[in-house]
Amino acid sequence: MLNDHVSYDNAFEHDNVYGHAVELLGRHLQPSQEEGAKVHLDVGCGFGRIAEVVRDRFQLHYVGIDANEAGLESLRDRGFECHRGFFEDFENTLALLRGFVGSRQLASVTFLDTLEHLPHGDAMLRAIAALMQPHSAILIASVPNVTHRDIGSKLALGRWDYTPDGLLDHTHVRLFSEASLQRTMRAAGLHQVGGLDVEKAISDQHFPQTHPALASGTTLRELFDHLGSRASRVTKVNQFVRAYLSGPAAEPTAFLATTQEKRPFLSVLTRTQGTRPECLVEVQTCLAGQTDSDFEWIVVGHKLNTKRQKQIERILDAAPEALRRRTKLVLVDSGNRTHPLNRGFEVASGEYVSILDDDDIVFGHWIETFRELSTKHPGRLLRAVSVRQNIERVQTGGRAAIRAVETLEKLYPSSFDLFEHLRVNSTPPVSVAFPRGPFFDLGIHFDEQLTTTEDWDYILRVALVVGVASSEKITSVYHWWDDNHQSSRTDHAQTEWQQNHAWIFQKQDSAPLLLPAGSSRLIRQLLDERDERTPCGSFQAGDARDWSHALSEVLMLLASTSWQLTKPLRLASRLCGAPSEIKLQQLPMLTTQQLRDIGDTIRHSRSWQFSAPVRRLKGFKG
Secondary structure (H helix, E strand, O other), X not given: OOOXXXXXXXXXXXXOHHHHHHHHHHHHOOOOOOOOOEEEEEEOOOOOOOHHHHHHHHOOEEEEEEOOHHHHHHHHHOOOEEEEOOOOXXXXXXXXXXXXXXXXXXXXXXXXXXXXHOOOHHHHXXXXXXXXXXXXXXXXXXXXXXXXXXXXXXXXXXXXXXXXXXXXXXXXXXXXXXXXXXXXXXXXXXXXXXXXXXXXXOOOOOOOXXXXXXXXXXXXXXXXXXXXXXXXXXXXXXXXXXXXXXXXXXXXOOOOOOOOOOOOOEEEEEEEOOOOHHHHHHHHHHHHOOOOOOXXXXXXXXXXXXXXXXXXHHHHHOOOHHHHOOEEEEEEOOOOOOHHHHHHHHHOOOOEEEEOOOOOEEOOOHHHHHHHHHHHOOOOEEEEEEEEEEEEEEEEOOEEEEEEOOOOEOOOOOOOOHHHHOOOOOOXXXXXXXXXXXXXXOOOOOOOOOOOOHHHHHHHHHHHHHOEEEEEEEEEEEEEEOOOOOOHHHHOOHHHHHHHHHHHHHHHHOOOOOOOOOHHHHHHHHHHHHHHHOOOOOOOOOHHHHHHHHHHHHHHHHHOHHHHHOHHHHHHHHHOOOOXXXXXXXXXXXXXXXXXXXXXXXXXXXXXXXXXXXXXXXXXXX
């Protein structure tokens, strides 16, 4: 490699690219039985600072290849074989490499921080792969990561800084992300079998230090890190260091086509445990009658036994041909109720994804309404209106069916209120369609720590990034089972719901929020309303944090094991005339002092005092 400004003479360190490359070699090589019997080829060797380690640790004969005469001279002075070479087309490069190896057995190849400098890098990789194959040799290659957070943060705001060397070395002619590196290698017939990347939280591109996107104390950096850490696992990787074996090419080209992949407009995701087949038939009927048929239907069967699986398959096979062609059954045998959502999203190919559980129904214009919203507001979370109806399960003619026990109720607002959703959900999942981008491009997945309220949490996290487009059209019915029928309300204890609420609130408070235009006006209105109820000047800046802390403390107390163990005592007290316990949905309406009073009441209650010996047990929490 030739650079008039830098010699590239970097020392061997265990924590730099040289050390990581040797460590990877050690994972894939066995020490040679005879010293120097096998060859290690170091392509783009520079000053060959791995030469001594490769020779001494693996008993290999080191051969260095580079265009820089200064580095080769250093290797010769240290007693190593080396050759000067310039690489262009595939045939000449392969012939040159084979000539350097000769009749000797090739054990391994290193190609460290070189590919990015070569105008004919693809031909070079194919030549290395062809050289390796008859020897079953291992390749260790490294390239700089152009998606390091320091580069990305500056580029997002219009700054791009070439430097004498480093991540944006001015002599680089090819830049690599993890995905483009993988595709490039697979197109050359190189298949990854290991990796040991070099990480640097602060790279050589971390300048100027006062840049708001780089300075660690800024809200902007916090926001970039919050989004970036979920979108990519390699934002702190400085150099990709990967191990490869040679095989057939697995990609047609090293680049992506620029044409947009044709996708269905909507992926409809239906979770089912197979316990309500009559409801699944209704869902199927609703989908068959959609005015917009540009959708696929993904039925996710969760922990189905053989009998229920076959029953679902019979239902799906009975669909009209046009719908059956667009239907797939995905079986998920593990995880809680949230896991099937992530699995369903993973296989969804639609531009948007909507959750239609097997006990809800949608009207004929459900998808059509989402389409209208997407045309006006592409990329946003799409929201229509759902009405609620209480239902029960009955037997009709010896067959199970559902029956409405109340009229339709419009309990959910016609438009999305972000601030209201920060404390409680008023959007059933059937009334929204999620753009695919947050899940696939930003890594915003359903939180599988949540056993309930996973839809509220996901709606909120997506809405805070992409915004919401609302329609006042009623497009679906959100069914609410009576208390005698198994549902999420009966499957999960009240304490579980409280714990999940507390976790969602904690996540909200731990990350910066992106607010849509117009939010400052709403905040001013809320503050004005507060001031009308509160003496002027009595509300301090820290009160919001105090309220959040007080709410979290009450939620944790209510969810604690101590409080749950003594529930029978409180039930007996209520039968004797004691007041009812505070309801979970009432807590966000209370003031900081009211929440503190509830906390004090719990800690001074007979229930809490009665359970004190339990809390003193060694290692007992709650």
